[in-house]
Amino acid sequence: GENVEQHPSTLSVQEGDSAVIKCTYSDSASNYFPWYKQELGKGPQLIIDIRSNVGEKKDQRIAVTLNKTAKHFSLHITETQPEDSAVYFCAEGGGNQFYFGTGTSLTVIP
Amino acid sequence: DAMVIQNPRYQVTQFGKPVTLSCSQTLNHNVMYWYQQKSSQAPKLLFHYYDKDFNNEADTPDNFQSRRPNTSFCFLDIRSPGLGDAAMYLCATSIPGASNQPQHFGDGTRLSIL
Numbered sequence: 001g002e003n004v005e006q007h008p009s010t011l012s013v014q015e016g017d018s019a020v021i022k023c024t025y026s027d028s029a030s031n032y033f034p035w036y037k038q039e040l041g042k043g044p045q046l047i048i049d050i051r052s053n054v055g056e057k058k059d060q061r062i063a064v065t066l067n068k069t070a071k072h073f074s075l076h077i078t079e080t081q082p083e084d085s086a087v088y089f090c091a092e093g094g095g096n097q098f099y100f101g102t103g104t105s106l107t108v109i110p
Numbered sequence: 111d112a113m114v115i116q117n118p119r120y121q122v123t124q125f126g127k128p129v130t131l132s133c134s135q136t137l138n139h140n141v142m143y144w145y146q147q148k149s150s151q152a153p154k155l156l157f158h159y160y161d162k163d164f165n166n167e168a169d170t171p172d173n174f175q176s177r178r179p180n181t182s183f184c185f186l187d188i189r190s191p192g193l194g195d196a197a198m199y200l201c202a203t204s205i206p207g208a209s210n211q212p213q214h215f216g217d218g219t220r221l222s223i224l
């Protein structure tokens with residue numbers, strides 16, 4: 001469960017457009033996939049999570065999809081707003097700890 | 111509001127001078143974690159407590175120690191800080207089932223070494 005690849009590392013979108021961040025993992029035993037948003041000078045805040053028995057979960061403008069066969073999961077943010085600008089981390093769990101992705105710096109241009 | 115609180119938010123210490131960072135929680139969670147986060151990197155787990163049981167990560171330097179006197183409080187002690195220990199230190203909590211339960215983070219303590 002140590003390898004979580006996250007892409008892209010930086011992402012700029014126009015306000016109102018959608019943003020998609022993708023993560024791939026290697027441990028087939030992983031069964032929990034949270035997404036965290038970290039604003040400058042603050043700790044990571046959980047924004048959405050998904051478990052392996054579900055393929056998609058949505059919360060207002062945020063959605064996460066999981067493809068267990070392909071071992072990847074994605075964060076989708078629709079109708080982006082400037083306050084969505086932050087660093088986003090995916091993570092996967094299923095062993096003894098979380099393994100975080102390397103982060104995506106999202107900038108929403110007004 | 112229930113939360114994870116870290117003090118201080120910013121800490122400056124001298125090279126080699128011991129420093130203690132603190133974390134408190136009102137969530138009554140069994141598990142407390144300490145992470146180190148360097149600039150533009152993901153948080154790196156140093157160790158965690160399940161109640162009073164201490165679990166150290168294999169690659170955590172001996173320079174880093176922790177104490178958990180009760181459910182609500184957890185401390186990170188750096189015995190002889192080096193320049194490479196300058197980082198953001200994050201505390202987090204969760205209910206049991208560490209790797210498949212959400213972790214709740216504090217806002218961190220940014221440590222600078224002179």
